[in-house]
Amino acid sequence: MARKASLSGYLELLPAERFAELHVLDTLREVFEAHGFSPLETRAVETVETLLQKGEIDQEIYAISRLQEEERSGREAKLALRFDNTVPFARYVTENAGHLAFPFRRYQIQKVWRGERPQAGRFREFSQADIDIVGDGALPFRCDVEIVVVMARALEALRIGDFTLRVNNRKLSEGFYRTIGLTNTPAALRVVDKLEKIGPLRVAEELRETAGASAEQAELALQLAQIRTSDCTFADKVRQLAGDRPADLLQQGLDELTELMSELNARVPGRAVADLSIARGLDYYTGTVVETVLHGHEDLGSICSGGRYESLASAGKRVFPGVGLSIGVTRLLSALISSGELASSRSVPTVVYVTLRSDDDWGPAQDVADQLRRRGISAEVALSAEKFGKQIKYADRRGIPYVWFTDELGRHEVKDIRSGSQESVDPSSWAPPTEDLTPQIIRKTEGL
RNA sequence: GUGGGUGUAGCUCAGCUGGUAGAGCAUCGCGUUGUGGUCGCGAGGGUCGCGGGUUCAAGCCCCGUCACUCACCCCA
Numbered sequence: 375m376a377r378k379a380s381l382s383g384y385l386e387l388l389p390a391e392r393f394a395e396l397h398v399l400d401t402l403r404e405v406f407e408a409h410g411f412s413p414l415e416t417r418a419v420e421t422v423e424t425l426l427q428k429g430e431i432d433q434e435i436y437a438i439s440r441l442q443e444e445e446r447s448g449r450e451a452k453l454a455l456r457f458d459n460t461v462p463f464a465r466y467v468t469e470n471a472g473h474l475a476f477p478f479r480r481y482q483i484q485k486v487w488r489g490e491r492p493q494a495g496r497f498r499e500f501s502q503a504d505i506d507i508v509g510d511g512a513l514p515f516r517c518d519v520e521i522v523v524v525m526a527r528a529l530e531a532l533r534i535g536d537f538t539l540r541v542n543n544r545k546l547s548e549g550f551y552r553t554i555g556l557t558n559t560p561a562a563l564r565v566v567d568k569l570e571k572i573g574p575l576r577v578a579e580e581l582r583e584t585a586g587a588s589a590e591q592a593e594l595a596l597q598l599a600q601i602r603t604s605d606c607t608f609a610d611k612v613r614q615l616a617g618d619r620p621a622d623l624l625q626q627g628l629d630e631l632t633e634l635m636s637e638l639n640a641r642v643p644g645r646a647v648a649d650l651s652i653a654r655g656l657d658y659y660t661g662t663v664v665e666t667v668l669h670g671h672e673d674l675g676s677i678c679s680g681g682r683y684e685s686l687a688s689a690g691k692r693v694f695p696g697v698g699l700s701i702g703v704t705r706l707l708s709a710l711i712s713s714g715e716l717a718s719s720r721s722v723p724t725v726v727y728v729t730l731r732s733d734d735d736w737g738p739a740q741d742v743a744d745q746l747r748r749r750g751i752s753a754e755v756a757l758s759a760e761k762f763g764k765q766i767k768y769a770d771r772r773g774i775p776y777v778w779f780t781d782e783l784g785r786h787e788v789k790d791i792r793s794g795s796q797e798s799v800d801p802s803s804w805a806p807p808t809e810d811l812t813p814q815i816i817r818k819t820e821g822l
Numbered sequence: 823g824u825g826g827g828u829g830u831a832g833c834u835c836a837g838c839u840g841g842u843a844g845a846g847c848a849u850c851g852c853g854u855u856g857u858g859g860u861c862g863c864g865a866g867g868g869u870c871g872c873g874g875g876u877u878c879a880a881g882c883c884c885c886g887u888c889a890c891u892c893a894c895c896c897c898a
Contacts, residue, residue: 702898766858
């Protein structure tokens with residue numbers, strides 16, 4: 375958690391921190407739009423029915439109610455706060471299918487709410503930045519590739535340090551389990567997903583106990599989960615394990631993950647590994663699955679994850695398969711801010727603080743400020759003619775880089791508060807170096 | 823939801839076997855009377871989370887409650 379909070383799980387930032395967050399959001403928007411994703415926002419509230427649609431009874435959903443509950447309220451649809459961007463988006467797509475052109479690609483950066491117990495990096499209210507591509511009836515696998523590439527580039531653009539996208543394909547895992555006769559694939563995926571946390575011995579144990587695997591099946595499933603390659607050689611290892619008669623599904627999964635890895639290595643080299651232990655808890659994923667570790671912040675868990683879902687949205691006979699990834703903006707931001715890796719140079723947008731020689735000078739001082747503002751230079755005028763020392767201190771405490779003085783003859787001087795140097799200037803032409811125009815983002819990250 | 827830990831000044835914390843609250847930093851003022859940052863001196867600031875109990879006396883002990891925090895579960 376970045377700072378103490380009067381309510382746990384609800385992060386509130388100081389202005390300087392908010393500048394850092396805005397920079398993150400601006401960067402994401404830039405990268406998403408560069409790749410042709412349209413902006414989209416959906417309402418905060420969904421019907422409980424919509425949210426519970428795909429199983430997931432236990433999502434710690436916040437229900438909405440009015441304090442003055444009326445007797446007839448039983449007839450109204452029960453409403454709840456969104457807990458992710460994907461489910462509301464799926465609802466939106468089916469409702470607006472007639473107005474959208476498919477495949478439809480959008481980005482969506484919004485708050486979501488989950489009632490889980492807060493912890494470091496886990497919030498009850500947090501922002502997710504999603505990109506998805508949704509097709510009408512069918513969606514080329516290339517979209518999986520594109521989604522992962524765009525997110526890798528977005529994370530690169532944030533320049534927050536080194537990260538690794540861990541990718542897998544559920545068809546591969548499930549196909550493998552079928553090939554070796556392990557039938558309870560959902561349970562097996564769930565167990566295997568915990569490999570990193572509980573270790574190979576306990577994974578094997580739980581595979582036998584909860585997924586009904588034989589000792590031999592458990593061993594094979596464990597070996598599969600331990601495959602991790604930065605290139606396409608994982609496929610050979612899988613084939614060795616799978617033996618002579620691989621299930622069709624396994625072959626499909628191998629083909630898809632091979633295509634994905636080979637494209638990723640070409641377009642965002644060094645950013646992805648094929649990690650066959652990745653499964654994801656959400657049961658609507660059907661193919662590609664992705665998690666992301668930020669190096670140096672492994673304990674945070676995944677900062678960006680998602681995958682392919684074949685039928686999250688449907689309207690009558692129409693099915694809308696999709697693929698999407700989501701960045702945990704709040705989680706990422708709170709970690710970087712509290713570690714001091716990300717900060718902003720000042721807490722105000724102000725570039726110039728215009729001082730007052732006397733209280734009567736307020737009007738002319740605003741005129742000076744307006745001349746600067748018209749040229750895109752943020753300016754603030756002192757409220758009263760305190761001693762110059764105090765006026766300078768006012769600016770200094772807020773990180774305002776320049777203080778403006780006008781003498782009794784109307785001559786102007788601007789002082790760079792950091793260096794202390796002061797020079798005669800003209801309000802109609804003076805401008806600061808471009809880096810001073812907005813608060814600077816300060817990074818203390820190594821690498822990139 | 824389950825189990826631990828912690829609540830004292832704006833922040834970080836001290837406060838002995840119960841005796842009526844302290845430090846550093848920050849803030850404000852003065853030195854320096856209209857050009858800040860350093861330094862010196864001084865000042866303000868606390869229902870000790872809240873409620874109850876034990877006691878002559880509770881920040882300290884007991885009970886309850888709320889909040890924060892960590893782990894599990896789950897996830898961004």
